[in-house]
Amino acid sequence: MNTFICYDRCGTCKKAEKWLGEHGIEFEKRPIKEDNPSAEELKNWIEQSGIPAKKFFNTSGQLYKSLGIKDKLSIMSDEEQTKLLATDGMLVKRPIFLTEDGKVLVGFKEQEWQDKLI
Numbered sequence: 001m002n003t004f005i006c007y008d009r010c011g012t013c014k015k016a017e018k019w020l021g022e023h024g025i026e027f028e029k030r031p032i033k034e035d036n037p038s039a040e041e042l043k044n045w046i047e048q049s050g051i052p053a054k055k056f057f058n059t060s061g062q063l064y065k066s067l068g069i070k071d072k073l074s075i076m077s078d079e080e081q082t083k084l085l086a087t088d089g090m091l092v093k094r095p096i097f098l099t100e101d102g103k104v105l106v107g108f109k110e111q112e113w114q115d116k117l118i
Contacts, residue, residue, distance in 0.1 A: 002027040005037070005096040013095045016108035020097075025117060027097070036089035037096075042082045045096065049104035053081040056106060058093045 004020065004027040006013035020027060037045070046053050054073050058064055069091070073081065085091050097105040103116055 002100055003030055003098040004028070005030045005032050005092075005094060005098070007032050007089070007094050010094055012108050016095045016097070016113070019108070019110060019113065023118060032089035032092055032094055032096075034089075037086060037092060039083050039086035042085050042092075043079075045098070045104045045106075046078070046082065048102055049106060051104075051106055053078045053085070056085055056093055057081075058091055061090055063088060063090045 002025065004017065006017065006029065008014075008031065017029075042053075042056065046056060057069060057073070059070070064070070069084070076084070093107050095105075095108055097103075097113070097117075099105075099117070105113055105116060
């Protein structure tokens with residue numbers, strides 16, 4: 001089963017969920033705040049997606065800004081970044097869509113989702 005990892009108060013997540021429904025794509029919903037991804041899950045998703053760990057950060061989030069993470073990322077290893085992401089779901093860019101066949105989509109870009117899911 002596909003998994004849609006989201007935050008219900010996120011406008012982008014709402015758009016993505018609506019888009020999935022309009023295209024008849026089934027999924028299980030996983031709330032990122034209550035069920036934060038583990039470091040191991042994040043490590044796997046980063047590898048599967050081919051996207052660098054730093055792109056998994058929610059750079060517009062209050063927590064990201066208050067912790068000054070922008071200034072720290074350049075000196076952190078991928079492992080350190082992954083461990084930091086695993087500390088709080090609000091640090092993680094969303095939505096994340098995991099397909100049954102191993103695709104990992106981070107953030108909602110309609111054309112990318114169209115190309116990879118339809």
